[in-house]
Amino acid sequence: MSHQSNHHGGGRGEITMGKRVGMEVSIAAAEAVKQANVDVISAYPITPQTHIVEHLSDLVANGELDAEFFCVESEHSAMSICIGSEAVGARSFTCTSAQGLALMAEMTYIASGLRLPILMIIANRTLSSPLSIWNDHSDTMMIRDCGWIQFFVENGQEVYDHVFISYRIGEDRSVLFPVIINMDGFILSHVIEPIELIEQEKIDQFLPPYQPLHPLHPDRPITMGAFALPSIFAETKKAQEVALRASLPKILEVWKAFGDMTGRYYYPIETYRAEDAETLLVTMGSISETASAAVDQMREEGRSVGLVKIRLWRPFPFEAFKKATLHAKNLVVIDRCVSVGGPGGPVASEVKAAIYGEPLRPSVYNFVAGISGRDVAPFDFVKMVDKAEIEIEEGNKEGYEMYGVRE
């Protein structure tokens, strides 16, 4: 692992808590993992990895974090180690992206089936081919149905905050699910942002030690990962499906508790100038901040446009989404992933399914934009809203197109 520290921003030395400091978002994420007092970090140390585990390996090597750091030979092994360590009750962490996530995919389903509350940060990047390293959501959409709780965050502060939030939710006895924090690769992971760090005493109060429900222990032998015949497999999946959906109230409760502690409140669906808007942009991740700038611009021009941001991707917050969108005339859904040969992007598919049963529902116009790191600027959102409003007006109410592709 490299020890070049120059590009790490404010990641080194004493860090003042309870105060905003400029630091690279990956370093802030690693500091949060340290503050969450994890027992095990397991990661494959080269591309497509980020500074998150690089910094964590420094923290462990320097004795600043008392944890085991497993430098494994693949992402498949990284997740396998986390599954094993969580099984004995050790708070575990890993992160990856893109091809690394593809290699890990098999084990992500096992982690959730075994109900082990691992935390993984995915610094979202493009899946090959062609070979690319830049940011979009094609990696995480590949494992959409892996059965983890899945968040999308907008900025560095949200990454930092959600490390504590995720462990507290995932490890709750009423939940027991692994959690993914999706943060945009490069756009967030490699950028220096102001981060308000939280005092350790507050973290310790907010995040109690992990008390596993059925840990592997020689004194109480149990079997984990037994096979299931057709006569019982459906029952196991129903139990998992019901439990993941049932985690929503706990997620809301933990967000509330975190907000009461820090003043930063989070919600499954967040809106910006959306209440009276005729047209709503629907976004996920860091692109949302750009979209809000575009909304401001369009509002100044007197246009009735707002923004709806999906923060909680799984379990999908159907009721909150409908509450935020059903009053609108048009939804302009921005996908950052192509569902090749499918009905449009995966977010648009979800959105359409969420509102399908409603007698009065907005039209859904879908753009795939910003794939593989192509910039989406405020004027791009304006153009997309223009296009969608015209197309819907002309009767193309469920359109789908890839934005900005040269003809």
Added chain:
Amino acid sequence: MTKPESEWTWKELPVGNVILEPGNASTYRTGDWKSFKPILNKELCVHCGLCYIFCPDMAYNLDEEGYFIADLYYCKGCGICSKECPTRAITMVVEEER
């Protein structure tokens, strides 16, 4: 004692489908895999116990009369007992022909 997997409802499953009770493989009815079942001709049996020793599923038990009898709840019908029996006292019979 736990119950066969086909009787569990989804609500009863332990979190993560862990098996909390050791030895619950004893409820697993491997007997429904078989298409042939072993029939013992007691007149030829010499009580050597080779069927008991060779049975890969430990389906054979000694009964009160001193004969080794396959428990059809577990017997998969592999026929190893029949093959190994030195007096050919065990014949494999198609299950439907009782």
